[in-house]
Amino acid sequence: MTYTLITGAGSGLGRAFAVECARRRKNLVLFSLPGSNLESLAAELKTEYGIKVQCYEFDLRDTDALQLYASTVTDQFNIDFLISNAGIGGTSALTDTPLERIDDIIQLNVRSTSLLTRLLIPHLLKQPSSYILNVSSMAAFTPIAYKTVYPASKAFISSFSLGLREEFAGTGLSVSVLYPGPIMTNSNTSRRIIHQGMKGKMGLLSTSDIARIAVKKTLSRYPVIIPGMMNKLNQFLMWFLPLGFRLRLVSKEVKKEMQWSAT
Structure with a gap:
């Protein structure tokens, strides 16, 4: 009996991943922040899909807790699929951004993803076939002013994932990286996208659609x-636009977000 481990499973895309994997009759181990009400989600998935679900609510930025729960999970369950989805961002001038916020982005998007991957890989390699799906972002394809740290963290996830894929080529472990476009994951993000009109909605997909596509292609070893x-077209165009031009173009649009974005 194998399990899929999903981080950031309490809401948004992480919750959609949980539902999609449950729909595929995959047993689940769910990680999320305290107060995420994972038990309610687990009860729904158990009832509807007849799967097993184990929940752990803790802060992934807490290294001791991360090591403890990773050890607990690998001791008790056969994990053959890791979906590292947890992450945060934000839009603000760097000088207006609290140091704590910068540290949070780096700790969650970069550090916890790297550490959890390192802790899980020896276990994943014991399975005949296993998978890692890391969630990056379309923001990884270009630097962006007024976000600065977030796209840099997602570029790290992109490089990290593709490097891992090559490192473990020839084993049963396949590593994939997902680059979603805009997602209405919370009220602040939704308000920003709506205010941008058609430009904000370009590339917009529902979390359930993104999860369905991502899981299907990961299991097909893409x-x-x-x-x-639209996101494929945007990525294609990014390769041809000079760096300075696309940096100014994207940053100009992002600057407009600041009146709707909280630091």
């Missing part, structure tokens, strides 16, 4: 997953 034709 290295790079860009959901939606």
Whole structure:
């Protein structure tokens, strides 16, 4: 009996991953922050899909807790699929961004993803076939002013994932990286997308659609997953636009977000 481990499973895309994997009759181990009400989600998935679900609510930035729960999970369950989805961002001028917020982005997006991957890989390699799906972002394809740390963290996830894929080529472990476009994951993000009109909605897909595409392609061992034709087109154009031009173009649009974005 194998399990899929999903981080950030309490809401948004992480919750959609849980539902999609449950729909595929995959047993689940769910990680999320305290107060995420994972038990309620687990009860729904158990009832509807007849699967087994184990929940752990803790802060992934807490290294001791991360090591403890990773050890607990690998001792008790056969994990053959890791979905590292947990992450945070934000839009603000760097000088207006609290140091704690910068540290949170780096700790969660970069550090916890790297450490959890390191802790799980020896276990994943024991399975005949295993998978890692890391969630990056379309923001990984270009630097962006007024976000600065977030796209840099997602570029790290992209490089980290593709490097791992090559490192473990020839084993049963396949590593994929997902680059979603805009997602209405919370009220602040939704308000920003709505205010941007058609430009904000370009590449917009539902969390359930993104999860369905991402899980299907990961299990088919695709290295790079860009959901939606508009996002594929945007990524293609980014390769041809000079760096300075695309940096100014994207940053100009992002600057408009600041009146709707909380630091």
